[in-house]
Amino acid sequence: MGEQVRVRIAPSPTGDPHVGTAYQALFNYAFAKGRGGKFILRIEDTDQARSTKESEDAILESLRWLGLQWDEGPDIDGPHGPYRQSERLAIYRQHAESLLKAGHAYRCFCTRERLDKMRTRQGPDTGYDRHCRNILPAESDKRASAGQPFVIRMKIPGEGVCVFQDLLRGEIRKDWALVDDQIIIKSDGFPTYHLAVVVDDHLMGITHVIRGEEWINSVPKHVKLYEYFGWDLPIFCHLPLLRNKDKSKLSKRKNPTSINYYRRAGFLPEALLNYLGLMGWAMPDGEDKFTLQQMLANLQLEKISLGGPVFDVDKLRWLNGRYIREDFSPRALQEKLESWALNRERIGRIIPLVQPRLETLADWGHLTAAFFADEVPFDPQQLKIKGKAPQEVAEILQFSVWRLEEQGGFSAKALDALFRNMAVTLELKLRDLLAPFFVALSGRRVWTPLFDSMEILGSDMVRMRLRRAIEALGGVSGKKLKKLEKEYSVLFGRRD
């Protein structure tokens, strides 16, 4: 009997809770629970600029909604806490110090300017030129204590080849010469992913590192760190990446990726989970519909197929339909509908908006339909702003999507300010600017007050409908997007 299985999901709280996170969480969870192991949630918030508490809360909430309950996490203390990396800074610093002392790492005092210059000089292919690698320790200490800013880099061998095992792919090898002297502590004192993940996975007793394929190329860095620390390697298992229809990595521009969107659009957590379970894996009997319990009882990681699966909303809808038809009595469905949207709370928020516009009680139906829908049908011809070409309207909608993404809260008041500001910036009358939003969000030119309605609809659904409108206007191509981003940063300030 080997040691107990311990796995983790380690999301970075930098945006909407992503279905890719749910996908990774599902396989980690099912693997651990299938063999009496533990499933740990760790928040990787080492990017100070992009991490937010709202995002973290949303991620926890959506994983709970899916029913993937963790055994240890930021809100459930365990023997290896804290489970938020920003609260573990001392641990990383201490480990970085030990590498420094052992000569496995060094301070790098290079400025951004020097690095930029170096890169343009030698092209983008070669990594850091190891300029600071040979600074004598005494000298390094002196400069550091003199207050000169620095990062800490790990030493990577100049030659030889790194060989490691991936549970699904077998042996993988990569020349050390192609690996960079990775920064492990940033100048703000925070660790980068590579240090933090290795230290935490070890300290938290993680036995199987199950994560996305995008990490394969950094495994050598991790392997080296394990070696420097004298720790045993966990088992690496890199899952394929979920894809858009065009096979690129699943992205919100081409697909709904926010778990909250699916929730709002009326998908059931068990159906979404089941669908995700079909990505790269199949039940032994080939049955498409299965419960989490059945999945964890049957999951064998080795059986996962490696072609990147395309996320097909149509099949998800079909599966979701099966759950609705097969697993609910009319009574149970009624309750489900009530908890989803047909409840006093939600209807209570809508009433004040429609009451002034009601001539008969029956007008309720068409006036509020958009609040209970996923897609709303609209006539693309009506997505107009006075004096603007359709393509310009699409660009303005794209700007608004970006602005809304940056928007912390989603209150009517904040939206009011946001759109007024946008109207001024774009030199448009608010009324003209808003016209296509009414159409995109409700399918009609007139609706209940926009900002209040948006608040009720929620950020995810609003942005989804705006993206659909952008598509209907011919979309924004990749090339065009770059240009637009520049324009955007001029008009509204930097965006990342």
Place this chain on the structure above:
RNA sequence: GGCGCCAUCGUCUAGGGGUAAGGACACCGCCCUCUCAAGGCGGAGACACGGGUUCAAUUCCCGUUGGCGCUACCA
């Protein structure tokens, strides 16, 4: 560009040296039916290409091509 990973119907997949290459979504047709769904039945639809290995390759090996990913003081 460099490096890494990957490759069965349009999509998700099963399979594996000798199969009629199986299932599901989507699509088409028929049945059921007050409509539409659902359901039933049927249809069309795949082993990327080229070399090996072998009595025999879709399956094993190599190459090509293609796709994706990584190439940040982001994860």
